[in-house]
Amino acid sequence: MIRRMRFACLAVAVGLASPALAQDAVADAAPTVCELHVWPAAAMRFANQGEGHNFKSGLSGGLLAGFEPPKRRGGLWKRVDPDAPAEKPFDLLSLSEQGVLLSASPDGTIFGLPGHRLVIHDTALTSREIRGTPGRYAAGSSPCYADLVLDSLILSNEWSNGQNLKSLYRFRDFGTGNTPTRSFGAWVQTRLVIEPEDIPAKFDEAKAEMRAAFTNNVALFGAALTTNATTGTTKQGKKK
DSSP states (O other): OHHHHHHHHHHHHHHHHHHHHHHHHHHHHSOOOEEEEEEOOSOEEEEEEOHHHHHHHOTTOOTTTTBOOGGGGGGGGSOSSTTSOOOOGGGGSOHHHHHHHHTTSSSBGGGTBTTEEEEEOSSOOOHHHHHHOOSOSSTTOOSEEEEEEEEEEEEEEETTTEEEEEEEEEEEEEETSSSOSEEEEEEEEEEEOSOGGGTTTTHHHHHHHHHHHHHHHHHHHHHHHHHHHHHTBOGGGOBO
């Protein structure tokens, strides 16, 4: 009788322990979650490239030769309605709006990283952080990590090429290490229809066009990044 009770107690103990052991086994077998951390641009800038700038720096060059800070063109971006708040280029795509557009994809598939979970940050990195951080930008991130930074976002008005939204993206893949195993950066651009001087009267249309151009630039960079992964090129398209 006592022996039977001992066996019964042992069976109960094993039964209670089994679920915990099974959970531990599942946890040990679970794959490492990969994350792609994404940072938006701090603000949109305006670059006005006239005919004179083209003669100075080439028909297709000199993007920043005619750069004018938004504060010097503030009056141009005010709405026609006098009761409406003043609008400037960077208000066409705020940090929060960039974040919403960047998070449209459920994962990193558009960037050739289907197994990566997207982590969209609501603040921008400074130029010093972008260029002076050799390791990961995000502390305490997943063991499997990659990052993508929208370094520059420019509304460009060019004499030779019309209006474009230009985006400079910088990508780094760390894998499970602390140093990048792959880095890639590229400019992409999408043509805009609404003229800069027409933005005050067509502000809502311009905002919608800008969002569409932003989304298209994301797709263009994603395609370039995917091509980079398959062709074995480094930043600026140079062969390894």
